[in-house]
Amino acid sequence: xxxxxxxxxxxxxxxxxxxxxxxxxxxxxxxxxxxxxxxxxxxxxxxxxxxxxxxxxxxxxxxxxxxxxxxxxxxxxxxxxxxxxxxxxxxxxxxxxxxxxxxxxxxxxxxxxxxxxxxxxxxxxxxxxxxxxxxxxxxxxxxxxxxxxxxxxxxxxxxxxxxxxxxxxxxxxxxxxxxxxxxxxxxxxxxxxxxxxxxxxxxxxxxxxxxxxxxxxxxxxxxxxxxxxxxxxxxxxxxxxxxxxxxxxxxxxxxxxxxxxxxxxxxxxxxxxxxxxxxxxxxxxxxxxxxxxxxxxxxxxxxxxxxxxxxxxxxxxxxxxxxxxxxxxxxxxxxxxxxxxxxxxxxxxxxxxxxxxxxxxxxxxxxxxxxxxxxxxxxxxxxxxxxxxxxxxxxxxxxxxxxxxxxxxxxxxxxxxxxxxxxxxxxxxxxxxxxxxxxxxxxxxxxxxxxxxxxxxxxxxxxxxxxxxxxxxxxxxxxxxxxxxxxxxxxxxxxxxxxxxxxxxxxxxxxxxxxxxxxxxxx
Amino acid sequence: xxxxxxxxxxxxxxxxxxxxxxxxxxxxxxxxxxxxxxxxxxxxxxxxxxxxxxxxxxxxxxxxxxxxxxxxxxxxxxxxxxxxxxxxxxxxxxxxxxxxxxxxxxxxxxxxxxxxxxxxxxxxxxxxxxxxxxxxxxxxxxxxxxxxxxxxxxxxxxxxxxxxxxxxxxxxxxxxxxxxxxxxxxxxxxxxxxxxxxxxxxx
Amino acid sequence: xxxxxxxxxxxxxxxxxxxxxxxxxxxxxxxxxxxxxxxxxxxxxxxxxxxxxxxxxxxxxxxxxxxxxxxxxxxxxxxxxxxxxxxxxxxxxxxxxxxxxxxxxxxxxxxxxxxxxxxxxxxxxxxxxxxxxxxxxxxxxxxxxxxxxxxxxxxxxxxxxxxxxxxxxxxxxxxxxxxxxxxxxxxxxxxxxxxxxxxxxxxxxxxxxxxxxxxxxxxxxxxxxxxxxxxxxxxxxxxxxxxxxxx
Numbered sequence: 001x002x003x004x005x006x007x008x009x010x011x012x013x014x015x016x017x018x019x020x021x022x023x024x025x026x027x028x029x030x031x032x033x034x035x036x037x038x039x040x041x042x043x044x045x046x047x048x049x050x051x052x053x054x055x056x057x058x059x060x061x062x063x064x065x066x067x068x069x070x071x072x073x074x075x076x077x078x079x080x081x082x083x084x085x086x087x088x089x090x091x092x093x094x095x096x097x098x099x100x101x102x103x104x105x106x107x108x109x110x111x112x113x114x115x116x117x118x119x120x121x122x123x124x125x126x127x128x129x130x131x132x133x134x135x136x137x138x139x140x141x142x143x144x145x146x147x148x149x150x151x152x153x154x155x156x157x158x159x160x161x162x163x164x165x166x167x168x169x170x171x172x173x174x175x176x177x178x179x180x181x182x183x184x185x186x187x188x189x190x191x192x193x194x195x196x197x198x199x200x201x202x203x204x205x206x207x208x209x210x211x212x213x214x215x216x217x218x219x220x221x222x223x224x225x226x227x228x229x230x231x232x233x234x235x236x237x238x239x240x241x242x243x244x245x246x247x248x249x250x251x252x253x254x255x256x257x258x259x260x261x262x263x264x265x266x267x268x269x270x271x272x273x274x275x276x277x278x279x280x281x282x283x284x285x286x287x288x289x290x291x292x293x294x295x296x297x298x299x300x301x302x303x304x305x306x307x308x309x310x311x312x313x314x315x316x317x318x319x320x321x322x323x324x325x326x327x328x329x330x331x332x333x334x335x336x337x338x339x340x341x342x343x344x345x346x347x348x349x350x351x352x353x354x355x356x357x358x359x360x361x362x363x364x365x366x367x368x369x370x371x372x373x374x375x376x377x378x379x380x381x382x383x384x385x386x387x388x389x390x391x392x393x394x395x396x397x398x399x400x401x402x403x404x405x406x407x408x409x410x411x412x413x414x415x416x417x418x419x420x421x422x423x424x425x426x427x428x429x430x431x432x433x434x435x436x437x438x439x440x441x442x443x444x445x446x447x448x449x450x451x452x453x454x455x456x457x458x459x460x461x462x463x464x465x466x467x468x469x470x471x472x473x474x475x476x477x478x479x480x481x482x483x484x485x486x487x488x489x490x491x492x493x494x495x496x497x498x499x500x501x502x503x504x505x506x507x508x509x510x511x512x513x514x515x516x517x518x519x520x521x522x523x
Numbered sequence: 524x525x526x527x528x529x530x531x532x533x534x535x536x537x538x539x540x541x542x543x544x545x546x547x548x549x550x551x552x553x554x555x556x557x558x559x560x561x562x563x564x565x566x567x568x569x570x571x572x573x574x575x576x577x578x579x580x581x582x583x584x585x586x587x588x589x590x591x592x593x594x595x596x597x598x599x600x601x602x603x604x605x606x607x608x609x610x611x612x613x614x615x616x617x618x619x620x621x622x623x624x625x626x627x628x629x630x631x632x633x634x635x636x637x638x639x640x641x642x643x644x645x646x647x648x649x650x651x652x653x654x655x656x657x658x659x660x661x662x663x664x665x666x667x668x669x670x671x672x673x674x675x676x677x678x679x680x681x682x683x684x685x686x687x688x689x690x691x692x693x694x695x696x697x698x699x700x701x702x703x704x705x706x707x708x709x710x711x712x713x714x715x716x717x718x719x720x721x722x723x724x725x726x
Numbered sequence: 727x728x729x730x731x732x733x734x735x736x737x738x739x740x741x742x743x744x745x746x747x748x749x750x751x752x753x754x755x756x757x758x759x760x761x762x763x764x765x766x767x768x769x770x771x772x773x774x775x776x777x778x779x780x781x782x783x784x785x786x787x788x789x790x791x792x793x794x795x796x797x798x799x800x801x802x803x804x805x806x807x808x809x810x811x812x813x814x815x816x817x818x819x820x821x822x823x824x825x826x827x828x829x830x831x832x833x834x835x836x837x838x839x840x841x842x843x844x845x846x847x848x849x850x851x852x853x854x855x856x857x858x859x860x861x862x863x864x865x866x867x868x869x870x871x872x873x874x875x876x877x878x879x880x881x882x883x884x885x886x887x888x889x890x891x892x893x894x895x896x897x898x899x900x901x902x903x904x905x906x907x908x909x910x911x912x913x914x915x916x917x918x919x920x921x922x923x924x925x926x927x928x929x930x931x932x933x934x935x936x937x938x939x940x941x942x943x944x945x946x947x948x949x950x951x952x953x954x955x956x957x958x959x960x961x962x963x964x965x966x967x968x969x970x971x972x973x
Binding site: 311314329 | 672687
Binding site for chain 3: 017018019021072075076079085089093100103104106107109110378380381384385415416417418419420421422423425426427439441442443444445446447451455456459460462463464466467468469472476497498500501502503504505506508510511512513514515516517520522
């Protein structure tokens with residue numbers, strides 16, 4: 001294969017990768033093959049277990065209409081629930097580690113990323129042509145193709161199709177696009193019963209909570225939380241938190257709903273212009289059940305999902321599951337070009353702000369996103385905050401750069417929930433410069449008066465102080481004044497914010513300026 | 524103006540005016556191993572699938588038949604294996620809900636990932652891949668390609684409406700990363716190497 | 727070569743020893759080092775918050791102070807990264823471009839420009855964990871990034887390994903952000919502190935006695951967490967180790 005053959009494993013491969021040793025669990029009942037513990041799908045590479053005492057599940061950000069969402073407040077509540085926070089952090093860090101091991105096993109890894117990015121950028125800069133080609137081929141295969149400007153129209157169209165078929169029950173597989181569209185609340189109001197078939201999505205649906213991660217929707221929940229949800233809705237034993245029992249309970253409860261559903265809905269990972277078909281990747285096979293059991297299949301497709309040809313699909317399928325979960329491929333990779341025998345298929349192509357984002361100089365490349373979640377897994381802020389703290393459809397690094405384009409004011413604080421460390425951009429399989437876009441959004445917020453008054457005042461004061469040498473030196477001249485008069489901008493924010501969980505820096509005898517003046521000549 | 528026209532119009536107006544050529548994708552097959560079957564087997568097992576190894580002298584078909592002998596409902600889409608639920612009797616996909624074991628033949632397989640490709644042709648009824656509790660997949664070792672780049676050159680993706688890679692059984696680890704087999708689809712997937720009969724060529 | 731010493735604002739205020747060690751270290755190599763007295767800051771605190779207009783005057787002052795030097799060297803990866811990559815609140819004249827291109831962080835200056843082979847005066851007989859500031863790592867390329875499939879390298883460790891007696895140990899999460907993040911440390915204090923405490927925990931579990939880094943901003947934050955938790959981890963800047971500090 002092309003690429004560097006040299007060993008790229010870190011020289012001092014840390015045997016110890018677990019930060020919270022108290023979570024390490026003895027060898028568990030996970031399936032084993034050839035003496036190796038299996039860790040495909042989203043399986044953890046080593047067993048971890050929360051402490052036995054149950055802790056209430058921390059809930060997400062407080063949403064009040066169009067008010068600015070306060071991510072840090074919700075994050076602090078997550079952090080204050082240590083059993084949840086540590087499991088969440090350790091589990092997602094493990095997925096990051098699994099991703100790294102896949103990367104090291106593929107010599108052409110960086111070349112694949114470059115190809116994936118280039119294919120997406122080419123497609124997006126020619127998007128109209130590829131959309132037209134896709135639609136033409138889909139129609140030729142017997143698919144009904146609809147176009148929706150926004151989420152509301154998507155929901156109306158789907159409702160119309162269901163109504164035309166007299167369908168009142170709908171099973172669906174995971175689709176972040178449908179979350180964006182507010183699909184479930186709309187259908188509930190319209191009297192259509194929607195059943196999520198993905199285990200994580202189903203848990204969240206039953207608990208009346210949004211998914212917290214694009215790939216593992218209930219990653220913020222501990223088994224005890226799931227046991228409580230299932231006890232309330234499936235009639236299982238609230239004290240039985242054995243994961244195998246819980247999964248089996250959901251399988252048994254959902255199976256009849258699948259068999260009797262009148263319609264099925266899937267999302268779409270990739271839409272191939274060349275064939276007019278879609279590719280859907282799942283580990284459970286629930287997209288295949290949703291598409292093939294009922295007579296009616298509806299696929300919701302974001303217009304940015306188009307790629308030109310099958311040969312390009314190979315690049316993305318090789319990168320997607322490796323980046324997301326650290327396994328070479330999902331258990332099911334389904335290629336659907338048209339209705340099954342005896343069935344009918346509809347596609348809804350959705351814009352919902354994507355065409356507008358295409359015009360944005362600094363942000364259009366966020367449309368390359370293939371929703372793998374690798375950025376979330378590596379983000380040190382996300383892992384400690386939980387996805388629900390962002391109060392938006394998309395969380396983590398990609399959320400910070402997409403959500404403000406849906407509602408700039410409501411999500412104006414999100415770009416500040418980042419330390420700008422840049423790990424996200426490095427794990428992104430399509431090379432979105434996420435951390436640079438986060439910084440660029442900060443500038444947009446500042447220029448559009450979306451900073452909190454405190455922040456704005458602090459920055460103004462800092463800008464004046466730091467531009468005037470005499471003022472500046474006066475502020476830091478002596479040890480006492482250095483610490484008693486923290487740089488002026490620090491005074492303007494919540495007092496002693498630094499000191500809540502940290503000691504303040506020690507006072508030096510004198511500043512460098514003073515030392516230099518005393519010991520060296522100043523012209 | 525229809526939504527279609529509005530959307531396409533907006534896209535056209537907003538296309539970034541940047542040079543972004545479509546790259547050539549290599550086949551990445553220079554380091555293909557000598558035995559694709561061995562790599563396929565290892566990849567399959569890493570993904571939770573089973574591989575039926577017949578010892579010399581043993582007939583894999585016999586082994587399958589022995590396993591099926593004690594099974595209540597078997598539905599086979601292959602001429603080599605006889606089930607007791609005829610595909611021709613299926614009127615709706617859900618009619619396969621009580622099948623214990625489904626038997627299908629893979630159109631081809633991918634060594635890199637351990638995947639078998641099933642098509643509407645090999646499944647007969649698409650839900651045969653999902654509703655049975657277990658799936659047995661016959662695979663001709665000559666039908667194994669080295670990686671996904673080769674896989675997507677195959678004709679199966681231009682024929683029929685449905686082609687799917689199965690890589691091991693249905694699985695999830697949505698709860699605390701604990702791996703579960705049989706999340707919503709089949710609980711086990713077993714691949715059995717059996718050469719295609721002369722009168723049963725690939726498509 | 728004429729070198730202008732750039733001492734970041736927080737080093738000036740809280741870690742003058744780092745500035746002193748940097749100055750002395752450069753002078754050991756026979757370099758003529760000048761410290762423009764009217765310097766203040768690189769402007770990052772403002773641009774970090776998206777306030778580019780508020781940063782302009784500070785950036786202009788920086789250029790004014792440093793335009794006469796061949797090299798500008800400073801002991802901070804994050805500040806140098808800002809100057810080289812994000813210093814665009816002011817008009818990009820030739821002088822501005824020159825100053826930006828010639829601004830170096832200390833480790834990269836020693837490693838790439840001076841190509842130092844030995845530090846004969848230095849001895850540090852301790853077990854240390856090295857902390858890479860994220861801007862130093864991913865912004866100016868101090869070392870290979872764990873997320874990328876590249877051949878491993880580390881400029882700071884190359885230099886540290888030339889110090890007698892030093893033993894480097896590995897962390898469980900070698901390049902996870904410690905949570906300082908500039909204004910993030912105050913505006914998202916709860917998350918920042920948690921990240922800092924986790925970093926300290928990792929450092930304690932590694933068996934290190936000292937943490938060495940090229941950025942004292944991160945260390946200020948980590949040390950604050952360690953002290954609040956009553957943990958005995960010690961923090962020292964790489965300039966001080968290379969300059970011959972024994973503890």
